[in-house]
Amino acid sequence: MASKTFYAVVAGVGAGTGRSVALRFAKAYPVALLARKPESYNDIVAEINKAGGQAVGVSADTSDEASVKAAFEAVGKEFSGKKLAAAVFNVGAGFAVKPFLELKPEELDVALAGNAKGLFNFAQQTLPQLLESVPDSPHPPTLIVTGATASVRGSARFATFAASKFAARAIAQSLSREFHPKGVHVAHTIIDGVIDIPRTKDWQVNEGKEGGKISPDSIAESYWYLHTQERSAFTQELDLRPYVEKF
Amino acid sequence: MASKTFYAVVAGVGAGTGRSVALRFAKAYPVALLARKPESYNDIVAEINKAGGQAVGVSADTSDEASVKAAFEAVGKEFSGKKLAAAVFNVGAGFAVKPFLELKPEELDVALAGNAKGLFNFAQQTLPQLLESVPDSPHPPTLIVTGATASVRGSARFATFAASKFAARAIAQSLSREFHPKGVHVAHTIIDGVIDIPRTKDWQVNEGKEGGKISPDSIAESYWYLHTQERSAFTQELDLRPYVEKF
Amino acid sequence: MASKTFYAVVAGVGAGTGRSVALRFAKAYPVALLARKPESYNDIVAEINKAGGQAVGVSADTSDEASVKAAFEAVGKEFSGKKLAAAVFNVGAGFAVKPFLELKPEELDVALAGNAKGLFNFAQQTLPQLLESVPDSPHPPTLIVTGATASVRGSARFATFAASKFAARAIAQSLSREFHPKGVHVAHTIIDGVIDIPRTKDWQVNEGKEGGKISPDSIAESYWYLHTQERSAFTQELDLRPYVEKF
Amino acid sequence: MASKTFYAVVAGVGAGTGRSVALRFAKAYPVALLARKPESYNDIVAEINKAGGQAVGVSADTSDEASVKAAFEAVGKEFSGKKLAAAVFNVGAGFAVKPFLELKPEELDVALAGNAKGLFNFAQQTLPQLLESVPDSPHPPTLIVTGATASVRGSARFATFAASKFAARAIAQSLSREFHPKGVHVAHTIIDGVIDIPRTKDWQVNEGKEGGKISPDSIAESYWYLHTQERSAFTQELDLRPYVEKF
Numbered sequence: 001m002a003s004k005t006f007y008a009v010v011a012g013v014g015a016g017t018g019r020s021v022a023l024r025f026a027k028a029y030p031v032a033l034l035a036r037k038p039e040s041y042n043d044i045v046a047e048i049n050k051a052g053g054q055a056v057g058v059s060a061d062t063s064d065e066a067s068v069k070a071a072f073e074a075v076g077k078e079f080s081g082k083k084l085a086a087a088v089f090n091v092g093a094g095f096a097v098k099p100f101l102e103l104k105p106e107e108l109d110v111a112l113a114g115n116a117k118g119l120f121n122f123a124q125q126t127l128p129q130l131l132e133s134v135p136d137s138p139h140p141p142t143l144i145v146t147g148a149t150a151s152v153r154g155s156a157r158f159a160t161f162a163a164s165k166f167a168a169r170a171i172a173q174s175l176s177r178e179f180h181p182k183g184v185h186v187a188h189t190i191i192d193g194v195i196d197i198p199r200t201k202d203w204q205v206n207e208g209k210e211g212g213k214i215s216p217d218s219i220a221e222s223y224w225y226l227h228t229q230e231r232s233a234f235t236q237e238l239d240l241r242p243y244v245e246k247f
Numbered sequence: 248m249a250s251k252t253f254y255a256v257v258a259g260v261g262a263g264t265g266r267s268v269a270l271r272f273a274k275a276y277p278v279a280l281l282a283r284k285p286e287s288y289n290d291i292v293a294e295i296n297k298a299g300g301q302a303v304g305v306s307a308d309t310s311d312e313a314s315v316k317a318a319f320e321a322v323g324k325e326f327s328g329k330k331l332a333a334a335v336f337n338v339g340a341g342f343a344v345k346p347f348l349e350l351k352p353e354e355l356d357v358a359l360a361g362n363a364k365g366l367f368n369f370a371q372q373t374l375p376q377l378l379e380s381v382p383d384s385p386h387p388p389t390l391i392v393t394g395a396t397a398s399v400r401g402s403a404r405f406a407t408f409a410a411s412k413f414a415a416r417a418i419a420q421s422l423s424r425e426f427h428p429k430g431v432h433v434a435h436t437i438i439d440g441v442i443d444i445p446r447t448k449d450w451q452v453n454e455g456k457e458g459g460k461i462s463p464d465s466i467a468e469s470y471w472y473l474h475t476q477e478r479s480a481f482t483q484e485l486d487l488r489p490y491v492e493k494f
Numbered sequence: 495m496a497s498k499t500f501y502a503v504v505a506g507v508g509a510g511t512g513r514s515v516a517l518r519f520a521k522a523y524p525v526a527l528l529a530r531k532p533e534s535y536n537d538i539v540a541e542i543n544k545a546g547g548q549a550v551g552v553s554a555d556t557s558d559e560a561s562v563k564a565a566f567e568a569v570g571k572e573f574s575g576k577k578l579a580a581a582v583f584n585v586g587a588g589f590a591v592k593p594f595l596e597l598k599p600e601e602l603d604v605a606l607a608g609n610a611k612g613l614f615n616f617a618q619q620t621l622p623q624l625l626e627s628v629p630d631s632p633h634p635p636t637l638i639v640t641g642a643t644a645s646v647r648g649s650a651r652f653a654t655f656a657a658s659k660f661a662a663r664a665i666a667q668s669l670s671r672e673f674h675p676k677g678v679h680v681a682h683t684i685i686d687g688v689i690d691i692p693r694t695k696d697w698q699v700n701e702g703k704e705g706g707k708i709s710p711d712s713i714a715e716s717y718w719y720l721h722t723q724e725r726s727a728f729t730q731e732l733d734l735r736p737y738v739e740k741f
Numbered sequence: 742m743a744s745k746t747f748y749a750v751v752a753g754v755g756a757g758t759g760r761s762v763a764l765r766f767a768k769a770y771p772v773a774l775l776a777r778k779p780e781s782y783n784d785i786v787a788e789i790n791k792a793g794g795q796a797v798g799v800s801a802d803t804s805d806e807a808s809v810k811a812a813f814e815a816v817g818k819e820f821s822g823k824k825l826a827a828a829v830f831n832v833g834a835g836f837a838v839k840p841f842l843e844l845k846p847e848e849l850d851v852a853l854a855g856n857a858k859g860l861f862n863f864a865q866q867t868l869p870q871l872l873e874s875v876p877d878s879p880h881p882p883t884l885i886v887t888g889a890t891a892s893v894r895g896s897a898r899f900a901t902f903a904a905s906k907f908a909a910r911a912i913a914q915s916l917s918r919e920f921h922p923k924g925v926h927v928a929h930t931i932i933d934g935v936i937d938i939p940r941t942k943d944w945q946v947n948e949g950k951e952g953g954k955i956s957p958d959s960i961a962e963s964y965w966y967l968h969t970q971e972r973s974a975f976t977q978e979l980d981l982r983p984y985v986e987k988f
Contacts, residue, residue: 065846100919101868105806108861112853116904120849127842140490154914162911163857170907173895178841180490196479211479218480225472231490232443232458233465238485243387243427243478312599347672348621352559355614359606363657367602374595401667409664410610417660420648425594634984674984690973705973712974719966725984726937726952727959732979737881737921737972 006137007032007082009075011062011122012091014040016197017146017216021088022055023048024220025227028138029085030054032075034068036061062091062118072125084129085137086227090146091118094164097157111164119145119168123175127184134183140234142185142227145172146219149192176236185234187226191219192241206244214242253384254279254329256322258309258369259338261287263444264393264463268335269302270295271467272474275385276332277301279322283308309338309365319372331376332384333474337393338365341411344404358411366392366415370422374431381430387481389432389474392419393466396439423483432481434473438466439488453491461489500631501526501576503569505556505616506585508534510691511640511710515582516549517542518714519721522632523579524548526569530555556585556612566619578623579631580721584640585612588658591651605658613639613662617669621678628677634728636679636721639666640713643686670730679728681720685713686735700738708736747878748773748823750816752803752863753832755781757938758887761957762829763796764789765965769879770826771795773816775809777802803832803859813866825870826878827968831887832859835905838898852905860886860909864916868925875924881975883926883968886913887960890933917977926975928967932960933982947985955983 008025011034012018018040022031026048033041033055041057048055056078060071093114096107123143130141150158151165172188179186194205196213206212219240226235241247255272258281259265265287269278273295280288280302288304295302303325307318340361343354370390377388397405398412419435426433441452443460453459466487473482488494502519505528506512512534516525520542527535527549535551542549550572554565587608590601617637624635644652645659666682673680688699690707700706713734720729735741749766752775753759759781763772767789774782774796782798789796797819801812834855837848864884871882891899892906913929920927935946937954947953960981967976982988 100916101865103861103865105858105861105865108858112857112908116853116908117846117849120844120846120900120904124842124844124846150911154911154918156915156918159861159912159915159919162915163861163908166907166911167853167857167904170891170895170903171900174897174900174903175841177494177895177897178900180492183490185490211477213479215477215479218477222472222476222480222482225469229469229487230458230462230465232460232462233469233487234490235469235485235487236494238482240476240480240482243430243432243481245427247424247483347669348618350614350618352611352614352618355611359610359661363606363661364599364602367597367599367653367657371595371597371599397664401664401671403668403671406614406665406668406672409668410614410661413660413664414606414610414657417644417648417656418653421650421653421656422594424648424650425653671988674986677984679984705971707973709971709973712971716966716970716974716976719963723963723981724952724956724959726954726956727963727981728984729963729979729981730988732976734970734974734976737924737926737975739921741918741977 005082006085006133007079008086008088009034009084009126010088010090011060011118012089013044015199016195017219018090019044020216020220021090021223024217024224025086025088026053026055030079030082032079033057034060034062034071062122063113065121068121068125083133083137084126084141085133085139086142086144087122087126087130088144088146088223089119089122091115092146093118095161099157100159103160108160108163111160112167115164116167116171119171123171127175127179130184131182139228140183140185140231142187143175144223144226145188147188147190149190151188151190173236180234183231185226185229185231187235188237189219189222190237190239192239192247193245195219206242209244212242212244214240252329253332253380254326255333255335256281256331256373257335257337258307258365259336260291262446263442264466265337266291267463267467268337268470271471272333272335273300273302277326277329279326280304281307281309281318309369310360312368315368315372330380330384331373331388332380332386333389333391334369334373334377335391335393335470336366336369338362339393340365342408346404347406350407355407355410358407359414362411363414363418366418370418374422374426377431378429386475387430387432387478389434390422391470391473392433392435394435394437396437398435398437420483427481430478432473432476432478434482435484436466436469437484437486439486439494440492442466453489456491459489459491461487499576500579500627501573502580502582503528503578503620504582504584505554505612506583507538509693510689511713512584513538514710514714515584515717518718519580519582520547520549524573524576526573527551528554528556528565556616557607559615562615562619577627577631578620578635579627579633580636580638581616581620581624582638582640582717583613583616585609586640587612589655593651594653597654602654602657605654606661609658610661610665613665617665621669621673624678625676633722634677634679634725636681637669638717638720639682641682641684643684645682645684667730674728677725679720679723679725681729682731683713683716684731684733686733686741687739689713700736703738706736706738708734746823747826747874748820749827749829750775750825750867751829751831752801752859753830753887754785756940757936758957758960759831760785761961762831762964765961766827766829767794767796771820771823773820774798775801775803775812803863804854806862809862809866824874824878825867825882826874826880827883827885828863828867828871829885829887829964830860830863832856833887834859836902840898841900844901849901849904852901853908856905857908857912860912864912868916868920871925872923880969881924881926881972883928884916885964885967886929888929888931890931892929892931914977921975924972926967926970926972928976929978930960930963931978931980933980933988934986936960947983950985953983953985955981
């Protein structure tokens with residue numbers, strides 16, 4: 001029963017959270033999936049289309065303004081006449097755990113480009129569209145930003161990654177304060193734990209306990225819930241962590 | 248399709264949030280409603296039972312250990328054989344906005360008794376029951392605590408109320424850290440705005456804009472969402488505020 | 495070269511921080527020392543007076559309004575004609591580390607009485623005096639509240655203590671916002687570590703490293719620094735922790 | 742009575758905080774002043790040298806790794822044989838207050854380069870020197886980072902500036918956690934108000950009240966106090982605001 005008039009976009013899809021979010025929002029909307037490389041979205045696009053949903057994938061580097069613009073032009077052609085109901089920024093970049101004096105300035109650049117500039121560019125492309133959807137979107141038009149433990153804590157040896165996630169949180173906060181009164185919901189999430197995805201399959205966390213890694217489908221459910229909040233009760237920030245996680 | 252084996256309890260019901268939460272959880276569970284006076288729960292109990300749900304009301308002063316114990320004994324008789332799936336502490340007490348030097352020590356006592364001791368007593372009665380439900384509850388057994396702006400901000404002239412809400416937040420945090428690993432979900436919410444209830448009907452907030460007061464039904468939806476989170480992705484704290492609220 | 499016109503008061507003196515703060519402020523002001531029992535202040539009073547300073551000790555239970563009032567009447571007689579320049583609330587009460595279900599409501603009462611009601615009563619007695627000193631105090635009249643890790647973190651098994659320290663922090667914040675514009679400086683400190691006092695002599699913390707426990711004299715220096723801040727640059731909250739402390 | 746063996750460095754000097762900090766630290770140490778243009782430090786260098794202190798100015802763009810390296814080589818020649826006791830990062834860049842959709846990606850670049858990359862580069866040059874001074878520095882070697890309201894709050898229309906100040910705070914936090922145990926003190930300050938400097942002379946803040954803008958000399962005093970903290974009691978974060986400032 002997907003909406004024919006509205007679509008959703010997810011930037012930063014791959015085998016983990018982005019895929020789950022795409023599948024969840026595809027139950028309600030046609031979805032546009034952005035990733036740097038086709039191999040990151042091809043399978044998800046196929047999976048959604050095969051299941052009767054509607055998905056398109058577009059290659060884009062969100063840290064590059066021109067690339068994001070071009071991607072949304074391509075999306076606009078594919079989804080001609082559709083308006084944007086939800087945008088999810090799920091790009092992760094520049095994760096590094098190193099003694100500070102071993103870090104290179106380029107590592108800070110990469111983290112800031114991916115997490116802060118990427119969000120900036122993505123928000124600049126999506127917010128005008130989300131504003132247009134305020135009058136008739138099925139739920140308040142929503143921009144959701146994926147954060148991490150490092151969004152609120154500068155741990156030892158996380159200087160570059162934390163810098164970029166703090167920066168993204170600042171942008172999300174600022175956008176909430178500016179765009180909530182205009183009717184667009186902007187939410188930031190703090191994913192405080194290891195996500196259970198192929199890449200972390202062999203990571204030993206929380207003593208290997210079942211449920212010790214965060215299910216990406218549960219993250220997707222929380223994003224869907226955030227999107228469905230009506231405007232008298234917007235959540236700006238929500239944390240998610242495994243029941244056995246220390247915090 | 249309410250559960251026959253599990254029940255929910257809501258402390259602090261009245262015409263506002265408590266009522267909405269009771270109605271929402273009554274869709275899934277028989278509900279026990281606690282309030283100091285029968286007139287606070289009678290109508291809600293009748294409304295739920297009339298609609299085909301199951302509800303009982305019990306008079307209790309949660310700030311008094313013996314009173315809470317007695318209330319749960321009464322609930323135990325009514326709901327014999329049922330296990331507790333969700334407990335909501337929604338008691339509000341001691342709201343006062345006054346110059347500090349005009350406050351009386353008794354006003355601090357009232358606020359602390361209602362918001363901090365009440366939560367303490369309620370948690371001591373419900374957590375053992377929630378722990379017993381871990382193996383087979385439809386969703387992870389959940390304790391939800393209603394907080395406010397004053398839970399995270401000691402504003403001028405809010406000394407007593409903020410003291411008691413900060414204290415309740417501390418208790419909720421501590422319980423999350425102790426009981427999450429045991430499988431019980433403890434969440435704290437920050438209701439950052441005026442709730443749209445009979446008592447606030449004439450309050451002019453956010454320039455009287457539609458949606459400028461928080462819908463208690465939306466709060467209830469967020470509580471239900473929190474309850475349904477599976478254990479790999481528990482939220483500890485969630486804020487809710489109107490789109491036009493300054494923060 | 496102690497001030498003859500102004501005095502300072504320290505509530506919660508004993509062998510640790512209170513003593514160091516008393517000695518530090520006694521270099522500049524006559525000091526009144528409050529503690530529940532004379533054995534807590536007798537030696538410090540003697541030490542100060544012997545060193546050429548001026549000190550009086552008064553027995554008081556700050557959690558009891560009448561007791562605090564009586565104490566300040568006694569102080570007023572001893573220090574007749576002197577005005578209050580600085581007040582330090584250093585009372586610690588109700589420290590307990592226990593599984594939540596083993597705690598008794600009385601333990602919450604004791605913690606709230608000591609840390610929250612005590613501060614409330616102390617602030618109600620000292621703020622009117624501090625306000626009177628605004629025009630001519632050598633430094634902006636100051637109220638300093640000693641906090642702890644548990645003032646900002648509800649750790650597992652710290653429910654009662656954290657509740658009371660969160661509450662005190664709320665009061666301090668509220669007082670800052672109300673009294674800063676009137677010229678009285680209210681500051682809250684977060685002592686995030688074990689203090690190096692006789693009672694903790696045998697505690698093994700930070701692997702026994704030198705400097706792994708906080709020097710109470712250093713805490714006292716920070717309080718003195720806070721007191722000397724001029725009013726264009728007030729600090730509301732300051733943390734202190736050993737260099738080897740994890741945080 | 743300035744130290745002959747140790748020196749201090751201040752990056753980001755001009756007519757305001759940097760100048761006051763330079764003058765304050767020059768009472769104890771020879772000081773190296775970094776700014777992009779000589780006109781920013783020439784007068785201060787002259788003022789310090791004339792008063793009997795020792796100062797050198799070096800042009801540097803802290804956002805450029807090579808430029809910072811070259812600057813410290815120049816400083817090393819001027820202060821040959823001296824070790825670094827204190828480093829202050831006071832660079833401010835990219836302040837902008839604009840509707841988000843009017844911001845250009847370049848404005849984010851400028852803010853991140855100035856506040857985040859600048860701190861990164863400055864810390865990479867100074868931390869190795871500060872580590873060498875641990876054994877014999879008169880006070881624990883110290884790195885102080887100047888923050889702002891926007892370091893902890895993403896206000897509407899502050900997206901780029903807040904992003905960069907959040908990022909700098911993350912770096913400072915991470916460095917505290919990594920370098921405190923090695924004996925180097927890293928502190929972050931939150932200057933929560935308008936500073937009383939030539940540039941803000943005509944700004945109407947806090948209704949023009951005396952003391953309504955922060956004295957840069959008071960900021961400098963707080964930095965000096967932070968530097969003098971002994972290692973059992975390090976402050977990681979300290980806020981400063983005018984007594985009449987809303988917060």
